Amino acid sequence: MCVMCNPAFAEAFRNYNFPSRRQILKLAAVTTASAFVCEAATSVPAQAQEASLQDLATQFDRKDLPRVTIYPAKEIITLDPDKPSVTAVAVLGDRILAVGSLDELKSLSDGQPYVIDETFAGKVITPGLIAQHDHPLLTGLTMVSEIIAIEDWVLPSGVVPSASNPSQYRARLADANAKLKTSTELLVTWGYHPVFHGPLTRSDLDRISSTRPIIVWHRSAHEFIVNSKALDAYGIDAAFVSGLPDGARKQSSLADGHFWEGGMFGVIPKLLPAIATPDRLRRGLEFVVRYYHANGVTLGCEPGGLFSKQLQVAQNAVLSRAGNPFRFYFIPDGKSINAAFPDTTISETEKVLGWGEGMTAMMPGAIKLFADGAIYSLAMRVRDPYLGGGHGEWIMDPDFFARAFNIYWDAGYQIHVHVNGDAGLDMVLDTVETNMRRHPRYDHRTVAIHLAVSQKDQVVRMKRLGVVVSANPYYVRALADAYAEDGLGPERADNMVRLGDMERAGVPFSLHSDMPMAPGQPLFLMHCAVNRTTVSGRVAAPDQRATRLGALKGVTLGAAHSLRMENDIGSIVPGKLANFSILEDNPLTVDAAKIKDIPVWGTVFEGRVLPVARS
Incomplete structure (x- = not known):
């Protein structure tokens, strides 16, 4: 088949807006020496074909074409099933021109000027890694807070060690309080988890300090615990709490200084000005840029950050800089928009589209x-009760969720849904099925995000309904051991994030970190999905491991598919953006236990070669 008749190449041409037919002919001529001789033309006499090619050759001088850069590499993983592994890629501007061996690409140049760049000669090139679901604002603010978490955090500034039990946590919290310069300075700490660190209340924090505001940000980022000084300083009193919506009021405890899920959303406007000062925002977002580039990320996305133009402008101030090594996309929070504008939801959503730059x-x-609560809070809605009783919390109760979902479905939106528990997933799938039956949509790609606890029957149903999955495989590593004993029990804990079942059923899936819910390192996510080793070193539910190829697609082509961007990114094929991650080893062949340790040399972002700065 000729290159112009190849469906993948034709699709690339449809998405590449060349200004003229002449340029299209030039690209085709460089890509293959037989570009216009195809199986479909067998009825054309050979003489006519030859004459046609000669006529074409006279239309332009190849020396006038722009110069191509050819990058040889040790190996290039394309994720193109027709050509899965090659050793050279040709780049023209910000796009991929051709792939193959160095000799093939040189021979196909056919007079067009080119240069061979040996920078990656000993490296492995993969499609650009994608941070499919991360939170830059939340990441920046938590990473510049006092981190006292259940795991080590490896940051550019060094390793922040874990606090894995109550005594370690209390000691670290006391040290954080003691090292502040004044007795009134705000203390913000992130990483607390009651299963590991024991109970914590307002009165506990008052014993740490009664003179400074203390804000403890739960490991889930879906809860706050604050001391009395913070309540007074930020105007959170009985009158304020009583004025919250019913759901938020029920998920608030003024006596304990504890606000979770809806309650957290209720008090965050009061707390955020103190947490997100201009200096903390700038330092945090600049950390995000360095951190993601160091981990090979070429594109990021945040589904459903805080609905605030002021905060978006603050993020743009750092993330929109022209020299940055990646683009970052944002998906609006439909929960907040629909709650504030129930009768004009779509028109208000469309106004948000101008917030980026x-x-x-x-x-x-x-x-x-949003469906149900956070996994780190053990607040997800589950079919069978938790070991300690209860079935979890809703973020959007089913009626509210259905109303908002219907509005966006009818308007043709792709809907990304935060859902963690199997009962939460039942509610989401019921809503999808109802909408498919009343208003069928082809390729709607509703995304079930996180998917901590699910069941085999739900995997089958997701496949039938056309639901795709964005999964966080880090849950198994960080939480399976603890949740086997406290919360879920062994069977549910070990089978969290059942990627094996989804891959065998053909449910499209991607991997995400939800940073800071997991380290924003795509290779580490791939490692977690392939190995499923817990913090104790055991393998949880071996049959739920993803294949290496499936896991690599999960941070590249699968992530692009979940964002409806697979025509531009996610694989290394002609016509797509030249987004590559440059690695020191091949994640498909290296020892599986070492996937997370593969060094990242740098990236190519839209044709720009960007090595990682080494300290």
């Missing part, structure tokens, strides 16, 4: 909704 953009036609 430069290297940031709001993603059109996409929206984020």
Whole structure:
């Protein structure tokens, strides 16, 4: 088959806006020496074909074509099933021109000028790694807070060690309080988890300090615990709490200084000005840029951050800079928009599309909704009760969720849904099925995000309904051991994030970190999905391991598919953006236990070669 008749190449041409037919002919001529001789033309006499090619050759001088850069490499993983592994890629501007061996690409140049760049000669090139679901604002603010978490955090500044039990946590919290310069300075700490660190209340924090505000940000980022000084300083009193919506009021405890899920969303406008000062925001977002580039990320996306133009402008100030090594997309929070504008939801959503600039953009036609609570809070809605009783919490109760979902479905939106528990997933799948039966949509790609606890029957149903999955495989590593004893029990804990079942059923899936819910390191996510080793070193539910190829697609082509961007990114094929991650080893063949340790040399982002700065 000729290159112009190849469906993948034709699709690339449809998405590449060349200004003229002449340029299209030039690209085709360089890509293959037989570009216009195809199986479909067998009825054309050979003489006519030869004459046609000669006529074409006279239309332009190849020396006038722009110069191509050819990058040889040790190996290039393309994720193109027709050509899965090659050793050279040709780049023209910000796009991929051709792939193959160095000799093939040189021979196909056919007079067009080119240069061979040996920078990656000993490296492995993969499609650019994608941070499919991360939170730059939340990441920046937590990473510049006092980190006292259940795991080590490896940061550019060094390793922040874990606190794995109550005594370690209390000692670290006391040290954090003691090292502040004044007795009134705010203390913000992130990483607390009651299963590991024991109970914590307002009175406990009052014993740490009664003179400074203390804000403890739960490991889930879905809860706050604050001391009395913070309540007074930020105007959170009985009158304020009583004025919250019913759901938020029920998920608040003024006596304990504890606000979770809806309650957290209720008090965050009071706490955020103290947490997100201009200096903390700038330092945190600059950390995000360095951190993601160091981990090979070439594109990021946040589904459903805080609904605030002021905060978006603050993020743009750093993330939209022209020299940044990646683009970042944002998907609006439909929960907040629908709650504030129930009768004008779509028109208000469309107003948000102008909030991005430069290297940031709001993603059109996409929206984020929320089903149940956070896994780190053990607040997800589950079919069978937790070991300690109860079935979890809703973020959007089923009626509210259905109303918002219906509005966005009818408007043709792709809907991304935060859902963690199997009962939460039942509610989401019921809603999808109802909408498919009343208003069928082809390729709606509703995304089930996180998917901590699910069941085999739900995997089958997701496949039938056309639901795709964005999974966080880090849950198994960080939580399976603890949740086997406290919360879920062994069977549910070990089978969290059942990627094996999804891959065998053909449910499209991607991997995400939800940073800071997991380290924003795509290779580490791939490692977690392939190995499923817990913090104790055991393998949890071996049959739920993803294949290496499936896991690599999960941070590249699968992630692009979940964002409806697979025509531009996710694999190394002609016509797509030249986004590559440059690695020192091959994640498909290296020892599986070492996937997370593969060094990242740098990236190529839209044709720009960007090595990671080494300290």
